[in-house]
Amino acid sequence: MFSKYPMIEVEEARNIVKSQCENKKIERIELIQGLNRVLAEDIVAKKPFPEFRASTMDGYAVKVQDCPGNLQIDGSIRAGEASNELETGHAKYITTGAPLPKGADAVIPIEEVKIENDTLTVPQAKLGQWIREIGSDIEEGQIVISKNNVLGAAEIALLASLNVREISAIAKIKIGILSTGNELKTLGEETKYGEIIDSNSIMINMLCQEAGCEVKNYGIVKDDLDLVKNTLITMSEECEIIITSGGVSMGDRDFVKPILEQEGQVFFGRLNMKPGKPTTFAKLNNALAFALPGNPVSCFVCFYLLVRYAIDLISSKPEFPIITVNLGSQEIKLDSRPEYHRVIVAWDGSEFKAVTTGSQASSRLLSASKANALLMLPKSSPSLSSISGKVQAILVKPFSNIQPEMKAARISTQHHECPHFAPRNDSVKIGILTISDRVSEGVATDTSGPHLIEKSKELFNGCCTFYQIVPDEIERIRDALLEWCNEGFELIFTTGGTGFSERDVTPEATKMVIEREAPGISTQLIVEGLAKTPLASLSRGVAGIKGRSLIINLPGSLKAVKEGFEILSQVIPHAISILRT
Missing domain, CATH: 3.40.980.10 (MoaB/Mog-like domain)
Structure with a gap:
């Protein structure tokens, strides 16, 4: 038949x-019901966050004009409390997160002061130091989370901090x-x-x-x-x-x-x-x-x-990625039909390697156990009866670093270019920091930051992107970078402030944060950029690492950002995988 x-x-x-x-269809739900739901709207901040100037350290609120010197301690301010105005020659003890008293323009950490009787001896202070300015985390009108993002615990907590009680989600x-x-x-x-x-x-x-x-x-x-x-x-x-x-x-x-x-x-x-x-x-x-x-x-x-x-099409979720894996010397016999062969895929620091789960009989569910990818095998032909080496695969579950039992398999250690992929269920946390006086003042529109958000999502399936705009002020740039590094961001792009003008201070702020420079990245950007324009030599952008965070300076122009991201997309996934080990 x-x-x-x-x-x-x-x-x-x-x-x-x-x-x-x-x-x-779209439905309104309470925020606390939003875990793993797909957002159906852009969430825009109705107010700046924080709404008040706050201390980022336990210490003393002071006036910079009084420093260095001996000051009189005038009470304390703790988180959730208000305070009267700070008078000249006085200081107020302040805790992390507490609102700054009117008139104060710096905070000195508690470990940097001396107290004898009621007299406080303070060192020199810089304007705005250890102060979280109004809107420094989130500016009024800023898109906090874009639609079609899957909400995790961190995203829900972020929206809760903005007092968002209901959201529109895909049903x-x-x-x-x-x-x-x-x-x-x-x-x-x-x-x-x-x-x-x-x-x-x-x-x-x-x-x-x-x-x-x-x-x-x-x-x-x-x-x-x-x-x-x-x-x-x-x-x-x-x-x-x-x-x-x-x-x-x-x-x-x-x-x-x-x-x-x-x-x-x-x-x-x-x-x-x-x-x-x-x-x-x-x-x-x-x-x-x-x-x-x-x-x-x-x-x-x-x-x-x-x-x-x-399901993913209807829910506006990204498709499972297709990656290149290396079978090494394992030979898999091809069938007369294209086959989707179950394998275990892991990352060895330079490429994805795959090990077959054994017999692929349709009734053998054991072949699906622990499998996280499906090899896309071609049908056999007179000239091709088996396959080994590099093969394409659909990754359907998260992968891990190479395991000892996989090293024992006969898999080639030949180096290959890193695929453009990061795990969808082990999401990369990415920060996009646009640095521009004009954009922060609302007299210009940022195109480079949104482009980086879009391209980051293409490069890293399911990544969490955070977007912030700050003026060309070295302290604001430094504090934003420090905060993101401390919060475990794995990749931070800055755009803007890398030129020759007096206000271009992004490289200087970045150098205050990073612990180790990555000169190869900035050199690659300049060398490959010179192939397109001689003006690439004028960029002073740097790249470097703090902890497990990679920070990369890009110029402000959209054209330069597009070219730079295209260059970096070849190496960034590999860099992230190394930082994770």
């Missing part, structure tokens, strides 16, 4: 799925799950000869929950035409996506595909792939229906390639 459905390629199938995916997708087959038993039931426990529904349920969906399990339906039909129709009325496993091949009890043909519209019924050839995609009422094979591994692979793909 031959199927009436043509065997189509996976890429064509994904395009068909994409054509049927509509944008999800959770309602998914119905159904398993078919006379041989299936639910978890915990006793099995007789020839019967098996239904693990597919449990696996699909977990995978859907990982994707942030609302799941309803319709249980197991025996191979009865009317039972299967009635259950599918009910599911289509109650859910937005239907996922079935089993009953999709060409046996006399495989009823799912005929019912979808009769009651709905089938878009494809066979795929040129291994595993998962009989996978079917249809529409029943207004629900998208994915009929997956009953073999557990086929179900696992096709879920990631098609179902999760649809």
